[in-house]
Amino acid sequence: MIDTLETEPSAAAAVFGEQLALGRAFTTNLATHGEELGLIGPLELPRLWTRHVLNCAIVAPLLRPGLVGDVGSGAGLPGLVLAIARPDVNFVLIEPMERRVAWLNSQVQELGLQNVEVLRARAEETKREGSFDQVTARAVSALRTLLPLTAPLLKRGGELVLMKGAGAPAEIGAAEKAIRKYKLSAVEVLVLGEGILSEETRVIRATVG
Numbered sequence: 001m002i003d004t005l006e007t008e009p010s011a012a013a014a015v016f017g018e019q020l021a022l023g024r025a026f027t028t029n030l031a032t033h034g035e036e037l038g039l040i041g042p043l044e045l046p047r048l049w050t051r052h053v054l055n056c057a058i059v060a061p062l063l064r065p066g067l068v069g070d071v072g073s074g075a076g077l078p079g080l081v082l083a084i085a086r087p088d089v090n091f092v093l094i095e096p097m098e099r100r101v102a103w104l105n106s107q108v109q110e111l112g113l114q115n116v117e118v119l120r121a122r123a124e125e126t127k128r129e130g131s132f133d134q135v136t137a138r139a140v141s142a143l144r145t146l147l148p149l150t151a152p153l154l155k156r157g158g159e160l161v162l163m164k165g166a167g168a169p170a171e172i173g174a175a176e177k178a179i180r181k182y183k184l185s186a187v188e189v190l191v192l193g194e195g196i197l198s199e200e201t202r203v204i205r206a207t208v209g
């Protein structure tokens with residue numbers, strides 16, 4: 001099915017609230033420029049709104065006021081989408097690729113987002129260890145290799161909110177050593193969007209220290 005910005009309207013209204021027009025504006029920009037800029041594959045364009053934007057936005061209620069780092073933001077998923085949905089939260093989008101950083105900066109400017117800093121860096125080279133209340137990531141790497149990139153960025157008591165596929169429980173099993181090394185507790189898989197989105201979103205959530 002090819003979706004439009006009107007697909008799944010109740011989920012869209014619930015996750016974006018008053019920010020819905022901005023969420024749609026970002027999606028339109030990404031649909032228009034995403035393929036030529038190498039941000040989104042042609043096969044993903046027909047389901048950009050539901051599978052990518054709404055699937056990211058559904059994570060918004062898990063965030064709390066404070067500073068969130070999004071590792072490997074790429075086209076802005078989930079970081080820019082979450083920054084739109086949660087203007088009460090500050091975000092640092094961490095992305096090493098110049099072209100993607102230029103895209104993220106252009107969207108921050110065009111959409112007038114006041115709560116976003118874009119940082120061109122690899123996560124392990126940011127020098128922002130211990131800075132963030134929460135860290136998000138989506139489609140960057142398997143949990144075992146993602147933890148060394150994300151966990152050190154958190155303050156003590158901070159939280160990882162990592163978007164994952166159906167293999168999330170197996171990823172946790174394979175990451176046991178890293179989970180111990182980074183002193184993660186309350187490691188859990190949350191399934192979001194059940195009965196609201198056509199495709200549910202899975203999140204691995206864990207606390208550090």
Ligand SMILES: C[S@@+](CC[C@H](N)C(=O)[O-])C[C@H]1O[C@@H](n2cnc3c(N)ncnc32)[C@H](O)[C@@H]1O
Binds near residue numbers: 072077096122123140
């Ligand atoms: C497959 S893309 C996913 C992008 C976006 N999160 C999404 O869900 O569409 C992976 C992104 O992670 C970035 N990346 C890879 N290694 C990284 C690292 N060590 N630190 C920060 N970002 C990294 C890449 O440049 C790329 O933009």
